[in-house]
Amino acid sequence: MARIDRLPRNEDGIAAALAELKATFGERLQTGQAIRDQHAHTTTWVANQAPDAVAFPRTTEEVAAIVRSCAAHRVPVIPFGTGTSLEGHVNAPAGGICLSTRDMTDVIAVNEADLDCTIQPGITRKALNEHLRATGLFFPIDPGADASLGGMAATRASGTNAVRYGTMKDNVLGLTAVMADGRVIHTGGRARKSSAGYDLTRLLVGSEGTLGIITEITLRLQGIPEAMSSATCSFPTVAAACEAVIATIQMGVPVARIELLDALQVRAVNAYSKLTLPESPLLLLEFHGTEAGVAEQAETFGEIAADAGGTEFTWTTSPEERTKLWQARHDSYWASLALDPTRKGISTDVCVPISRLAECVTAAQARTQELGITAPVVGHVGDGNFHVLLLVDPESPEETAKADDFTGWLADLAISMGGTCTGEHGIGQGKRAYLRREHGDAVDDMVAIKRALDPDGILNPGKIL
């Protein structure tokens, strides 16, 4: 398990802030060890660094009160949504107050005519879509976890249908945020576009709680499509599958989802879900549109896939059949872990230009084989983003060192191809080493912005920079 360096603690400040906040928040400030541990990093590869207390504010004004108290005493504030981030984003390396959005789950407004809504940050994507059900609208971004929208905005998350609907950066219209000095600001608005000043919305999205704490979000929504169709197709090689992906995107087929499972991942799914898919690279697709449109899209893809050497192409609009086709994708994480129950999974997250995708995936597969790591691959390949799930024993220094080496090697490879070390998981603590490799001196400008907006460094210290 990777132990990230702790940072110096401001003991007096922490004690003073705790006393102040306890007086204000009472039972809504918790200091028990178990709850503190639960509110720091709980996934496998980064070790847990608990905060000193967990606060449960309900409103922007309460968040501002917490930040003002922490600012006065120079105490770290670490925002927490559902704790499903993967890179130590919610750890407290210098202690401080975890600010949980558990009790900030209101849907403040849904504007059906404008296809937007304003929410508090603690509501999860599934809860929001449940709330929207009667409106005929939905929010499309779907990371693997049922994450909070605040966490998704803070990490610039995406998921399986970013190829059509974009990432959080494309779907946040505006934010309310509490800045490091406790001021409340509103960025963006409800207009579809604006050229008015610096784009603070996009600056806060992906800033992982280090520049401001998001307390309200205005999101773009989409109409639930009239029809959906799903398709699957097997390919002899990853390269052949990627060739079909490139042709599909180039022809402008508006795919909603286009996902790759490599042969090992398909084998894992077959074993786990008792399926009999050909154990070779598989593409799974989803199309959104009109009845005629989704049929046309599926058929066009079928022709492209055949040209690229695809076999066993099948498509359907039946909801039951669609669910069955997607079962392989939905089960992939658990199926992968079942390949070796003695180990846990560490996920990589590179994203490259799609012309380099086959080369990058193939090189990654060769490297994990060399290293003797079982490592199935799934990818949001319409974006060039893929995850290698490294199955390692988190208590084995040898295996975690190998995983660490592999992750760094893959980040460098992706960056050398014009890509990124993280397509959707974020930097947190875990990928800080790669930030300068990717962005070079631009990191100095990120540091300058951080210092300008949070001169005492109280907002989620030890993350990103």
Added chain:
Amino acid sequence: MARIDRLPRNEDGIAAALAELKATFGERLQTGQAIRDQHAHTTTWVANQAPDAVAFPRTTEEVAAIVRSCAAHRVPVIPFGTGTSLEGHVNAPAGGICLSTRDMTDVIAVNEADLDCTIQPGITRKALNEHLRATGLFFPIDPGADASLGGMAATRASGTNAVRYGTMKDNVLGLTAVMADGRVIHTGGRARKSSAGYDLTRLLVGSEGTLGIITEITLRLQGIPEAMSSATCSFPTVAAACEAVIATIQMGVPVARIELLDALQVRAVNAYSKLTLPESPLLLLEFHGTEAGVAEQAETFGEIAADAGGTEFTWTTSPEERTKLWQARHDSYWASLALDPTRKGISTDVCVPISRLAECVTAAQARTQELGITAPVVGHVGDGNFHVLLLVDPESPEETAKADDFTGWLADLAISMGGTCTGEHGIGQGKRAYLRREHGDAVDDMVAIKRALDPDGILNPGKIL
């Protein structure tokens, strides 16, 4: 004509920088009055404030050399593309060096498989599309002018098809920029998405040359659609037309363009282009997709339009017919000016949630009538963005005061509706007064970022903030 306050000049610094740059750039540094005047604001309502010299660099390294010299002597640097901005963006209120991208028009790379390209900032959108013609790809953003891509990125420009393809913020993947101290940084990359650190790409896009000077741009491209269809439909009222727009967007019809001309604008076009369109509000649409898809989209819109009271609905896929249908839109600016040849046009640029669009347009029409200003309206109504073209005599203090009052009143109205004072033109000098009305205390954070990245304030001073 609005005279914007000049700022203090650093005469010694300007003289020193000019001497240094003259030695390096020779004839590529011009100081004649005519060329200096041409490189400051040349549209009607903001008065011209010429720079002290115009430099014509060819490379990022030459831009960096200019900025280093100006930084050493604390001299303003004002980037200049084609000079088609509307709000005084290229004025030099404190003098300084205009940095023209006239000689930076290379297409550095086109990656057909990845649907992206990397260009120098001086190439115009039409020249880029001409260059791309053989590839089957195109760049969709189309402001009225044949602007440079650098200027479009700097002002977060859009145009008629943002409703489908987004604005510059959505179509810039990465940038090379020279910062205020002369350092060269690279932001973003060629991956379709990234969660690696602060989004400096989106921070620079729309920063109007005040945070860094863009010297290379990596853009997303689109495949030229297999088919296009166009449609027009007249409506009894602006409200009825907007109702059709809302229904079209809600149903998820992927319109590429949906433009509104109000009755006065249609009358102007009829007179100018000898057409006989019904003189009532008109929607013009364009659909991109497959042959079957664009037919389906046009027919769906026809049904929606009929429900909203639309008449004289017509659609076609014939290129000649399409051009004829779009003639009204293409001629609208010149047709408007022809309504009163004694006056010039000042364009407003508010953008509101589409549910408020009818109310906002109708209020604007009533107000211009009250003020006795002839003012046709065109709008990119799928985004909620519209332009009122105020026909006024720029030499009449009474008329320009009325125009100024109207612009401020309309900005306030749009902001009160959750909208913005500028959908696509930017702040420049002309809209600085509205920035705090729209963004409140968030402007303080913009100022903090400006100070952090450009502590001496040499990059395009007097703009935005």
